Amino acid sequence: MSILIEKLxxxxxxxxxxxxxxxxxxxxxxxxxxxxxxxxxxxxxxxxFIMFIAAGNIRGGTEPILNGHNTGAVYINPLPSxxxxxxxxxxxxxxxxxxxxxxxxxxxxxxxxxxRIAELRKEVAxx
Amino acid sequence: xxxxxxxLPVLVVIAPLFVAFILTTFARRxxxxxxxxxxxxxxxxxxxxxxxxNVFIKKTPMIYQVGGWPAxxxxxxxxxxxxxxxxxxxxxxxxxxxxxxxxxxxxxxxxKERVTRFYVLYLLLCGAMAGMAVTNDLFNVFVLVEVATLSxxxxxxxxxxxxxxxxAFSYLIMATLGSTLILGGIGFIYIITxxxxxxxxxxxxxxxxxxxxxxxxMAFSFILVGFGVKSALFPLHVWLxxxxxxxxxxxxxxxxxxxxKGYLICLLKILYxxxxxxxxxxxxxxxxxxxxxxxxxxxxxxxxxMQIELKRRLAFSTVAQVGYIIMGIGLxxxxxxxxxxxxxxxxxVIKSVLFLSAxxxxxxxxxxxxxxxxxxxxxxxxxxxxxxxGSLGLTGIPLFSGFIGKWNLIVGSLELGNVIPAVVIxxxxxxxxxxxxxxxxxxxFEPVPEEDWKDPRLTQKIALISLALAVLILGIIPGPFLxxxxxxxxxxxxxx
Numbered sequence: 001m002s003i004l005i006e007k008l009x010x011x012x013x014x015x016x017x018x019x020x021x022x023x024x025x026x027x028x029x030x031x032x033x034x035x036x037x038x039x040x041x042x043x044x045x046x047x048x049f050i051m052f053i054a055a056g057n058i059r060g061g062t063e064p065i066l067n068g069h070n071t072g073a074v075y076i077n078p079l080p081s082x083x084x085x086x087x088x089x090x091x092x093x094x095x096x097x098x099x100x101x102x103x104x105x106x107x108x109x110x111x112x113x114x115x116r117i118a119e120l121r122k123e124v125a126x127x
Numbered sequence: 128x129x130x131x132x133x134x135l136p137v138l139v140v141i142a143p144l145f146v147a148f149i150l151t152t153f154a155r156r157x158x159x160x161x162x163x164x165x166x167x168x169x170x171x172x173x174x175x176x177x178x179x180x181n182v183f184i185k186k187t188p189m190i191y192q193v194g195g196w197p198a199x200x201x202x203x204x205x206x207x208x209x210x211x212x213x214x215x216x217x218x219x220x221x222x223x224x225x226x227x228x229x230x231x232x233x234x235x236x237x238x239k240e241r242v243t244r245f246y247v248l249y250l251l252l253c254g255a256m257a258g259m260a261v262t263n264d265l266f267n268v269f270v271l272v273e274v275a276t277l278s279x280x281x282x283x284x285x286x287x288x289x290x291x292x293x294x295a296f297s298y299l300i301m302a303t304l305g306s307t308l309i310l311g312g313i314g315f316i317y318i319i320t321x322x323x324x325x326x327x328x329x330x331x332x333x334x335x336x337x338x339x340x341x342x343x344x345m346a347f348s349f350i351l352v353g354f355g356v357k358s359a360l361f362p363l364h365v366w367l368x369x370x371x372x373x374x375x376x377x378x379x380x381x382x383x384x385x386x387x388k389g390y391l392i393c394l395l396k397i398l399y400x401x402x403x404x405x406x407x408x409x410x411x412x413x414x415x416x417x418x419x420x421x422x423x424x425x426x427x428x429x430x431x432x433m434q435i436e437l438k439r440r441l442a443f444s445t446v447a448q449v450g451y452i453i454m455g456i457g458l459x460x461x462x463x464x465x466x467x468x469x470x471x472x473x474x475x476v477i478k479s480v481l482f483l484s485a486x487x488x489x490x491x492x493x494x495x496x497x498x499x500x501x502x503x504x505x506x507x508x509x510x511x512x513x514x515x516x517g518s519l520g521l522t523g524i525p526l527f528s529g530f531i532g533k534w535n536l537i538v539g540s541l542e543l544g545n546v547i548p549a550v551v552i553x554x555x556x557x558x559x560x561x562x563x564x565x566x567x568x569x570x571x572f573e574p575v576p577e578e579d580w581k582d583p584r585l586t587q588k589i590a591l592i593s594l595a596l597a598v599l600i601l602g603i604i605p606g607p608f609l610x611x612x613x614x615x616x617x618x619x620x621x622x623x
């Protein structure tokens with residue numbers, strides 16, 4: 001048991017990533033507000049980003065730049081951070097597109113609640 | 128010429144993406160935009176044909192190193208038999224679909240100035256599909272999956288109806304959930320192997336799986352659920368019927384026909400090229416796939432039977448057909464895999480012709496329920512003939528393309544000594560006939576209505592006829608195409 005706790009403490013970024021992933025997934029699945037669904041997605045994506053970046057980090061490592069000063073030092077792995085930069089760009093574009101869709105839905109239905117929209121859809125004739 | 132051939136794997140990806148951005152600069156000249164889209168579609172098909180011929184004759188995959196950096200450090204594009212096969216399918220289907228949408232979209236997307244946006248998203252989707260076919264890098268898979276997802280959502284929401292925006296939003300949420308899981312799965316593979324290149328990740332994972340089986344389980348389950356959401360595997364299909372029936376008809380055709388298959392090809396490549404056959408058998412991944420496929424076939428077919436709207440019925444039918452492909456991926460022998468690839472190709476063509484002809488009928492009559500389309504076969508003979516050929520093909524009648532795929536799948540499952548998939552395939556075909564033949568019966572054998580419904584204009588007729596002919600040609604002379612599928616299956620199974 002104590003080994004488990006020790007491992008959790010050492011690997012705390014992964015632990016946080018799992019918690020964030022679960023929070024995000026629950027928010028997406030249980031909340032009916034469209035905004036909260038979007039927040040849930042963002043939280044889930046952040047969880048995966050944290051996992052990647054934690055995987056690239058080495059404790060006590062320096063930035064991987066060859067400038068003559070830090071030769072022989074331990075470098076952190078820059079690749080996961082670079083990949084997650086792309087991931088963040090993707091996530092931002094998803095958010096922008098989702099917000100545009102929410103705007104369009106709000107103009108049509110006057111609400112941003114998924115359950116309310118489902119009720120209203122029966123009233124608004126689908127032409 | 129030889130330098131062009133050597134660069135083909137990257138050209139087929141870059142050309143549509145490049146043209147997509149050029150299109151935005153002359154948004155108002157729709158004729159020019161449409162001409163350019165069809166031109167790039169034909170160019171892409173020719174390119175894919177050259178690439179496939181090259182791979183087929185030389186029998187070695189074409190490898191392109193982006194920026195000239197060799198594999199473990201740089202990004203690698205690899206066009207083997209699987210890639211060439213899917214490229215050919217995607218490039219072929221995209222030409223008639225864009226031909227069908229010529230001069231036809233402004234009503235559905237709400238105004239002429241919005242037509243160009245549709246084409247921009249369409250070309251982005253084509254580029255992403257080509258990229259998914261040739262990429263050999265796991266992070267590239269994620270990026271291309273996201274490009275495809277966002278352009279799919281854009282295509283769905285491009286229809287000028289509130290229902291389309293709603294469907295697009297739920298699609299976006301579900302699909303982003305899926306791609307987050309895919310990224311997580313790729314992350315697990317990267318963490319334990321240190322590689323993103325599929326070949327190196329495969330070597331790494333083979334060395335490490337015995338000591339870290341849990342991480343492999345996590346990676347596999349994240350990737351399966353992620354791609355399952357994207358490709359509408361049965362319990363995760365909830366977004367598909369709304370999205371595919373709310374989209375404009377050409378978009379429904381390309382989404383149901385090609386986009387879903389792109390994700391399936393990615394799943395196939397990750398399962399066979401990264402995890403490999405030994406690992407799939409060790410972790411009973413193949414059994415899970417066969418089970419998931421079986422459930423999807425039955426459930427999707429029954430759900431399709433219950434629909435009264437034509438486009439929704441076709442959309443649910445896609446859920447069932449994805450089941451066949453997933454099942455075939457899990458069969459893990461040459462017959463089963465070549466059957467699944469051939470079925471994937473034939474479904475891409477068939478579902479496109481079904482959605483396009485359904486779209487033409489709905490546009491001409493203004494009716495979207497099946498029983499309201501009574502007698503339409505007499506008024507719109509060419510459209511309904513194309514629909515009939517598509518239905519016969521999907522059901523798997525001999526001499527139509529679906530039959531050869533299903534036959535190989537059945538032979539593949541019997542080779543394993545497993546009767547259940549074979550029985551389910553037959554039952555699925557019967558159910559398929561049960562939900563598609565009533566449309567044909569209503570269209571031909573009900574009294575002809577008074578209304579003035581007409582076949583669509585010439586370009587659309589050409590699109591429908593060429594797709595219907597492709598269904599027949601694939602069914603009657605499958606020779607070289609089936610050979611390519613078999614080589615692809617051998618290539619996939621060669622990696623241990």
